[in-house]
Amino acid sequence: MSSMTKGMQSISFQEQPYLISSGSVVGKKEGEGPLGARFDMIDDTDQFGEKTWEAAESTMQKEACLMAIGKAGLKPQDIRYIYGGDLLRQGIATSMGVEALQIPMFGLFGACSTSGEALALSAMSVAAGYGDRILAVTSSHFGSAEKEFRFPLGYANQRPLSAQWTVTGSGAFLVGNQKSNIRISGVTIGKIVDYGLKDSQNMGACMAPAACDTVIQNFEDFGRNGEEYDHIITGDLGYVGTDILLDLVKKKGKDISAQHLDCGKLIYDQDSQDTHAGGSGCGCAATTLSAYVLPKIAAGEWKRILFVPTGALMSTVSYNEGESVPGIAHAVVLEHC
Amino acid sequence: MSSMTKGMQSISFQEQPYLISSGSVVGKKEGEGPLGARFDMIDDTDQFGEKTWEAAESTMQKEACLMAIGKAGLKPQDIRYIYGGDLLRQGIATSMGVEALQIPMFGLFGACSTSGEALALSAMSVAAGYGDRILAVTSSHFGSAEKEFRFPLGYANQRPLSAQWTVTGSGAFLVGNQKSNIRISGVTIGKIVDYGLKDSQNMGACMAPAACDTVIQNFEDFGRNGEEYDHIITGDLGYVGTDILLDLVKKKGKDISAQHLDCGKLIYDQDSQDTHAGGSGCGCAATTLSAYVLPKIAAGEWKRILFVPTGALMSTVSYNEGESVPGIAHAVVLEHC
Numbered sequence: 197m198s199s200m201t202k203g204m205q206s207i208s209f210q211e212q213p214y215l216i217s218s219g220s221v222v223g224k225k226e227g228e229g230p231l232g233a234r235f236d237m238i239d240d241t242d243q244f245g246e247k248t249w250e251a252a253e254s255t256m257q258k259e260a261c262l263m264a265i266g267k268a269g270l271k272p273q274d275i276r277y278i279y280g281g282d283l284l285r286q287g288i289a290t291s292m293g294v295e296a297l298q299i300p301m302f303g304l305f306g307a308c309s310t311s312g313e314a315l316a317l318s319a320m321s322v323a324a325g326y327g328d329r330i331l332a333v334t335s336s337h338f339g340s341a342e343k344e345f346r347f348p349l350g351y352a353n354q355r356p357l358s359a360q361w362t363v364t365g366s367g368a369f370l371v372g373n374q375k376s377n378i379r380i381s382g383v384t385i386g387k388i389v390d391y392g393l394k395d396s397q398n399m400g401a402c403m404a405p406a407a408c409d410t411v412i413q414n415f416e417d418f419g420r421n422g423e424e425y426d427h428i429i430t431g432d433l434g435y436v437g438t439d440i441l442l443d444l445v446k447k448k449g450k451d452i453s454a455q456h457l458d459c460g461k462l463i464y465d466q467d468s469q470d471t472h473a474g475g476s477g478c479g480c481a482a483t484t485l486s487a488y489v490l491p492k493i494a495a496g497e498w499k500r501i502l503f504v505p506t507g508a509l510m511s512t513v514s515y516n517e518g519e520s521v522p523g524i525a526h527a528v529v530l531e532h533c
Numbered sequence: 534m535s536s537m538t539k540g541m542q543s544i545s546f547q548e549q550p551y552l553i554s555s556g557s558v559v560g561k562k563e564g565e566g567p568l569g570a571r572f573d574m575i576d577d578t579d580q581f582g583e584k585t586w587e588a589a590e591s592t593m594q595k596e597a598c599l600m601a602i603g604k605a606g607l608k609p610q611d612i613r614y615i616y617g618g619d620l621l622r623q624g625i626a627t628s629m630g631v632e633a634l635q636i637p638m639f640g641l642f643g644a645c646s647t648s649g650e651a652l653a654l655s656a657m658s659v660a661a662g663y664g665d666r667i668l669a670v671t672s673s674h675f676g677s678a679e680k681e682f683r684f685p686l687g688y689a690n691q692r693p694l695s696a697q698w699t700v701t702g703s704g705a706f707l708v709g710n711q712k713s714n715i716r717i718s719g720v721t722i723g724k725i726v727d728y729g730l731k732d733s734q735n736m737g738a739c740m741a742p743a744a745c746d747t748v749i750q751n752f753e754d755f756g757r758n759g760e761e762y763d764h765i766i767t768g769d770l771g772y773v774g775t776d777i778l779l780d781l782v783k784k785k786g787k788d789i790s791a792q793h794l795d796c797g798k799l800i801y802d803q804d805s806q807d808t809h810a811g812g813s814g815c816g817c818a819a820t821t822l823s824a825y826v827l828p829k830i831a832a833g834e835w836k837r838i839l840f841v842p843t844g845a846l847m848s849t850v851s852y853n854e855g856e857s858v859p860g861i862a863h864a865v866v867l868e869h870c
Contacts (some may be wrong), residue, residue: 200662201613207663248854262718277722278536285622285681286848287642288856291707291725295859300542303846303861313639317654324661325537326544344622344850354539385614385637388628448543487752508638511623513681517585519625522632526642 203417204253205410205511206384206476211505213322213365215378215530216370218331219263221256221487222479223338223364225471229464234487235365236263242339242364246300249339252290254494255367256373256479257293258284258368260368260486264331268370272297275370276327279317281310282335283362283478284344285511290389293366307387307507308403310334311367312526315503316383319528328373335366344396344510358398360434360460360476361469367482375481375496375533384414387508390522400437400460400473403506406523407433408444410504414527415450422452426498429489430525431481431530457486459505481505493532501530540568540754542747543721550659552715552867555668556600557823558593558758559816560675561691562808566801570748571824572702573600579676579701584736586676587625590703593695593816594630595620596722597823609634612707613664618647618652619672620815620846621681626672630703636668644844645740646723647671648704648819649863652840653720653753655708656865665710672703673814682733682849698770698811700800704819712870719866721751725846727859733845733852734812737774737797742810742844744770745781747841751864752787754858759789763835765864766826767811768818768842770810796821818842819827821841836865 202208220235227238237259244255257280265272278297282289306313314332320422321330327386339349341362347353370382387440389406407430409449415421433441440460459481460474484502492498506525515521539545559859564575574596581592594617602609615634618641631638643650650668658667676686678699684690707716725744745766752758759765770778775795782789786821796818797811822840829835843862855862 201664205613212849217735250850250854251856276542281642283623284848285618285847285850286644288846288848288851291846291859291861292851292856294726295725299723300724302654305618305640305642317639320658320661320663322662324657326657331762373830385639387635387637388632390632484688488748507622509628511621511625513587513622514625514629517587519588519629522628524628524638 199287205413206417207380208382209380211322212373213319213371214374214376215380215382216372216376217264217267218307218369218486218490219260220483221260221366223472226363226365227465229469231463231488233528245303249337251336253289253340256274256366257289257333259293261297261331261333264368264370267301272299275299275329275331277321278331279304279314280333281305283341304524305526307509307523308476308478309505309507310478311527312505314526316526319380321384322371322373325447327438330371331368331432332371333368334478334482336362336479338362338364341477355472356397356405357472359401360473361471362477363463363475363480365483367486377532378490379533380528381531384410384417384527386410386525387451389521389522390520392520394520395520396510398436399439399476399508400434402521402525404433404437404440405444406525407441407506410525410527412448414502422450422455425455425500425502427457428455428502429457432476433506434460436473444449493530496532499532503528503530536833537540542720542750543754545719546660546717549710550656550708550717551659551711551713552712552717553709553711554601554604555706555823556597557818558597558703559654563700563702563800565695565804566826568800578674584681585672590626590672590674590677591630593703593812594626597632598634598668599701601705601707604646605826606618609636612666612668615668616641617670618642620678644846644860645815646842646844646861646863647815649842652706653863653866654818655716656869658721659708667708668705670705671706671815671819673816674697675699675701677812693734694809695773696798697736697810699806699814700817702816702820704823714868715827715867716868718866721747721754721864723747723862725859727857729857731857733847735773737771737810738777739845739858741770741774741777742781743862744841744843745777747862747864751796751839759787759792762792762837762839764794765789765792765795765839769813770795770843771797773810808827825852829866833869836869840865840867
């Protein structure tokens with residue numbers, strides 16, 4: 197076995213698996229943001245040639261997958277399995293998006309933590325010898341997500357300042373046993389953490405306790421402190437959730453304020469882009485990881501990163517029935533090699 | 534490594550993992566059906582002490598998990614990971630259901646194929662040494678599913694004869710490296726198969742091509758024929774889908790009519806229970822596997838079974854936007870040992 201359990205919730209991998217290539221596809225607003233020049237593909241119409249937001253999101257997933265596969269000089273038939281998910285009911289963006297690739301598929305749902313779940317399962321599968329090349333993909337789309345969780349765009353509802361802006365984007369990651377400059381050295385699988393919050397317009401607050409739980413567990417399982425990571429990068433806590441996370445971690449006797457970054461804060465310019473508490477969605481962490489984080493690890497600028505996408509486990513039905521919004525976060529350790 | 538890839542889409546395990554225990558929880562109609570006496574728990578109110586169908590489904594998942602864990606003489610903290618999913622938007626039955634167990638969790642979505650996906654991933658994780666005991670759970674509920682995919686129960690819409698009856702039930706399975714009388718010897722992960730069908734009231738027809746694809750792939754990958762299985766048990770094709778599957782398999786030059794069973798046909802009495810084309814839902818295959826199939830394998834009455842849950846990948850949004858309903862099926866090989 198090339199891998200082993202570590203502590204209560206983690207797995208540690210020796211040498212492989214490697215993160216071989218990735219692809220990022222985004223919409224107009226993301227293209228206009230601080231990371232705009234780094235994305236692989238931008239569609240200024242947000243439609244990606246399709247008639248519905250859902251079909252547009254599916255096409256983004258397909259394009260991101262083809263991008264990651266193509267960068268590695270491979271074809272879809274070279275990929276053994278795909279792990280994918282999105283935010284829409286019954287994961288239709290993934291089902292419709294990856295259908296054309298005809299790769300045996302595991303459908304996932306972990307809300308905005310799905311990119312962590314998909315990367316973890318891809319790494320676990322490659323390390324176990326279940327495939328030489330496995331693809332992880334997630335996406336979100338502002339139009340489809342607003343319609344799913346809040347209101348259709350045409351309703352033009354007003355957004356509170358705690359609300360986040362769902363990223364229109366998809367990121368795909370090719371994980372394999374072929375040497376690259378980035379290896380996945382471990383994962384920490386999160387538990388569901390529920391502080392009883394019920395505000396669907398304040399996802400950052402709902403997810404921050406789960407992020408804290410997973411980060412602290414990662415430290416315990418691997419015997420590390422924040423200083424042993426160049427950065428600890430959460431998925432989409434945004435401005436509100438980040439403050440809560442840093443406070444919660446301090447209460448546990450740790451301080452990660454020097455290392456912490458959040459994709460929801462990185463992807464938009466808060467002053468000029470009117471995105472309130474920052475970016476969110478499955479596509480936020482995935483596209484930021486692909487376009488911004490991975491190149492820095494590959495170049496050796498960052499040696500070890502803890503990537504922690506966070507998810508708010510809710511649906512319109514659970515929300516309307518008065519249920520709270522529990523959170524979950526999965527952590528993936530990425531290292532330069 | 535205790536495991537290896539097999540053919541294009543399959544994995545073959547040596548010796549472990551074992552299926553250690555399972556739990557089945559169902560509602561009134563399932564309790565009145567042909568398998569009624571075999572289920573672990575029946576609630577004649579279908580409410581499981583809760584006020585909403587969604588909360589009832591969550592409670593079923595929790596009870597099924599506790600049943601499987603309890604039968605093995607264990608506690609939730611003895612379980613390393615849980616793989617779970619359901620049919621509801623954003624998988625809320627699982628999220629809310631397993632929250633109380635506080636087991637690190639992977640959320641899945643594969644429509645009614647989810648029990649196969651969860652069992653496959655649990656087996657893969659145990660075989661790779663990622664945990665000694667891993668839980669797989671899925672569920673469906675007639676009330677929550679009708680509301681999600683068709684109409685709320687109070688609307689009392691008329692059901693066409695091709696429609697299936699969503700099973701109110703949850704099945705949980707404990708997979709581990711501790712010897713039992715049932716081992717998981719292999720899995721075949723399905724691709725998305727789309728024949729372009731668009732009828733959400735005829736799920737069997739939408740899923741049958743995927744079942745055919747996965748069964749034939751399993752035969753190819755393992756070099757087997759139908760005769761090498763005591764039974765090939767699909768999840769919930771029902772009466773309409775079963776006929777289509779047998780025809781499609783024949784067109785591929787194979788005949789599985791002597792071995793084939795379908796959980797959607799087994800769980801209700803078609804003459805007396807007015808369930809039209811049979812049972813369906815994530816809970817159909819899971820509860821039938823737990824209550825009816827596993828005891829026969831454990832007793833040695835059946836030596837080798839191919840369990841093939843099938844899923845229809847749709848949502849109300851994709852359906853209303855005119856998209857087709859692609860299918861997916863995952864196969865799990867279960868053997869007496």
